[in-house]
Structure formats: C-alpha cells, structure tokens
Amino acid sequence: MVRVNDVTILAAATDAAAASPDQMSWLQVIVLSIVQGVTEFLPVSSSGHLRIVSELFWGVDAGASFTAVVQLGTELAVLVFFARDIWQILTGWFRGLFDKERRGFHYRMGWMVIVGTIPVAVLGFFGRDLIREGLRNLWITATVLVLFSFVFILAEKMGKKDRNFDELTMKDAVVMGLAQCLALIPGVSRSGGTVSAGLFLNLDREVATRFSFLLAIPAVLASGLFSLPDAFAPQAGQSATALQLLAGTGVTFILGYISIAWLLKFVAHHSFSWFAAYRIPVGLLVMGLLAFGVLQPV
Incomplete structure (x- = not known):
C-alpha cells in the first residue's frame, strides 16, 4: 500500500524533472542546440530557425539570450577552424601597431575586423530590448526568410x-559590417547578410564567406558573454541551468565546426541561390501555420 508521503515525494520528484514554462527542458536544450549548430553558418538564419522550432514543438520562445550563449560554441568552432588566420591577423596587427614598417595585409585585416564590428556592436547594445522581444515576432521571421532570399539571388546575379582575399579593403569591411546588423532580425542570417554584401562588392563567393566568419567573431563572442547572466534569469524567454548551457555549447561547437567545413566547400562550386530555394518554402510554410493558428507569432 502506498503511503501519502511516498506519493507526495514521487509527485515532487516528477515536477522537478519536468521543465516549467519558464525553465528549459533537457530535450529542448539538446534539440535547439542541434538546430543552432547546424544552421549558424548557413545563410538560413539560425535565430529564425530556433524561434520557429521552439514555438512549433514547445509553444514558447526560448529567448534571444539562450541563442546568444549557445552561439559561443559555434564561435569557438570558428576560432579553432580559422586558428591560423586569426593568429596571423592578431600578431600582424600588434606588430604593425608599434612598428609602421610592419604594417602589411594582416595589420590592415585586423583594423577591418575591428571597424566592421562597430556597427553591430553599437546597434546590438542600444537595441538589445527590441532584439530580445520586439523583433522575435514570427510574422517578421517568416517574412524576412522569404524577402531576403531574393537579395541572395540578386547578389549572385549582379x-x-x-576580387580575391588580399584585395579586401576598409570599404568592404564597413559595408559588410553594416550588413551584419541585419542579422539582429531573426530570419535574415548573419552569413547571408554579410556574404550578399560581399557579392555586391564583387568579392569572390568563398572570400566573402571567409571574411564573414572572421567579421562575426568579436560580435558573437561579445553578445554571448554579455547575455550570459540574462540566460539564467531572462527578461524574456526561458531560463537554462549552467549545465544545460554548457552542454548546448558543446553540441553547437561540434556541429558548427562540421558546418563551416561543409559550407566553404559548397560555396566554392555552388550559388547561394540554392539556400533561397530552401528559405522561401520554409517562410511560406511558417506563414501558413501562423494564419491557421498552429503557431503563435509571439
């Protein structure tokens, strides 16, 4: 015969194991981390996909802070994958900073990454409340998924x-840096925005993609570290434990590394328009689900 105390203890344990509306479950963390790792570097918008998947399967928005923190895993993948390039840029920049005679390409590249990061840093800081709440409406995400796809197609055609990697200029950094600001809107895609800008500037597709990765490093690292406290007690969205965030970051690192290697091989021989062929049906599908009430916009 089961005693009342036993039932009470069992019920309490069951409640503790289940995620509350404000607390992410382990399944949710793993699934969303997989989505983040796979889509972060593809021009399909990882933040948009996280928003859609979270709403579709759990009926809630995991939140921009969770996204920013697990992005640290994908940025760690960039640091490892481009370790040699990053080391050359850092050492070249520091050498040139103190010795005018040693101001070569890597010195200029260091300044290009710094200057290109400024727009998204300023906009991300002052517009953080809008980013965490106002821009996460699924109607916005779906619309941007469709409309920005035509930017890909136009950039490929025009x-x-x-232009090669050693032909990058400060003008390229500024334009691509401004384009990176569009990634603050779920549905645009950081790589999609910056690479499209690079293509409009006549950069080789692979060159634009590689510089896009380098340009994203300071912005995403700063965003993830800045959002870390909010991920535990978010103003909007759900919270996650330290262990969940650590596990999610590990998943995004592994899948992010694989994604980088695949994308660089893909863009060497294929158009970015292929991603538009994926984004448009997804955006239209989300619009349909919103129209029929299957998904809620906020």
Whole structure:
C-alpha cells in the first residue's frame, strides 16, 4: 500500500524533472542546440530557425539570450577552424601597431575586423530590448526568410565575384559590417547578410564567406558573454541551468565546426541561390501555420 508521503515525494520528484514554462527542458536544450549548430553558418538564419522550432514543438520562445550563449560554441568552432588566420591577423596587427614598417595585409585585416564590428556592436547594445522581444515576432521571421532570399539571388546575379582575399579593403569591411546588423532580425542570417554584401562588392563567393566568419567573431563572442547572466534569469524567454548551457555549447561547437567545413566547400562550386530555394518554402510554410493558428507569432 502506498503511503501519502511516498506519493507526495514521487509527485515532487516528477515536477522537478519536468521543465516549467519558464525553465528549459533537457530535450529542448539538446534539440535547439542541434538546430543552432547546424544552421549558424548557413545563410538560413539560425535565430529564425530556433524561434520557429521552439514555438512549433514547445509553444514558447526560448529567448534571444539562450541563442546568444549557445552561439559561443559555434564561435569557438570558428576560432579553432580559422586558428591560423586569426593568429596571423592578431600578431600582424600588434606588430604593425608599434612598428609602421610592419604594417602589411594582416595589420590592415585586423583594423577591418575591428571597424566592421562597430556597427553591430553599437546597434546590438542600444537595441538589445527590441532584439530580445520586439523583433522575435514570427510574422517578421517568416517574412524576412522569404524577402531576403531574393537579395541572395540578386547578389549572385549582379556580383562579378572576381576580387580575391588580399584585395579586401576598409570599404568592404564597413559595408559588410553594416550588413551584419541585419542579422539582429531573426530570419535574415548573419552569413547571408554579410556574404550578399560581399557579392555586391564583387568579392569572390568563398572570400566573402571567409571574411564573414572572421567579421562575426568579436560580435558573437561579445553578445554571448554579455547575455550570459540574462540566460539564467531572462527578461524574456526561458531560463537554462549552467549545465544545460554548457552542454548546448558543446553540441553547437561540434556541429558548427562540421558546418563551416561543409559550407566553404559548397560555396566554392555552388550559388547561394540554392539556400533561397530552401528559405522561401520554409517562410511560406511558417506563414501558413501562423494564419491557421498552429503557431503563435509571439
């Protein structure tokens, strides 16, 4: 015969194991981390996909802070994958900073990454409340998924794609840095925005993609570290434990590394328009689900 105390203890344990509306479950953390790791570097918008998947399967928005923190895993993947390039840029920048005679390409590249990061840093800091709440409406995400796809197609058609990595200029950094600001809107895609800008500037597709990765490092690292406290007790969205965030970051690192390697091989021989062919049906599908009440916009 089961005693009342036993039932009470069992019920309490069951409640503790289940996630509350404000607390992410382990299944949710793992699934969303997989989505983040796979989509972060593809021009399909990882933040948009996280928003859609979270709403579709759990009926809630995991929140921009969770996204920013697990992005640290994908940025760690960038640091490892481009370790040699990053080391050359850092050492070249520091050498040139103190010795005018040693101001070569890597010194200039260091300044290009710094200057290109400023727009998204300023906009991300002062617009953080809008980013965490106002821009996360699924109607916005779905619309942007569709509309920005045509930017990919136009960039591919108009760009000559005849400029190499050593031909990058400060103008390229500024334009691509401004384009990176569009990634603050779920549905645009950081790589999609910056690479499209690079193609409009006639950069080779692979060159634009590689510089896009380098340009994202300071912004995403700063965003993740800045959002870390809020991920435990978010103003909007759900909270996650330290162990959940650590596990999610590990998953995004592994899948992010694989995603980088795949994308660089893909863009060497294929158009970015292929991603538009994926984004448009997804955006239209989300619109349909919103229209029929299957998904809630906020």
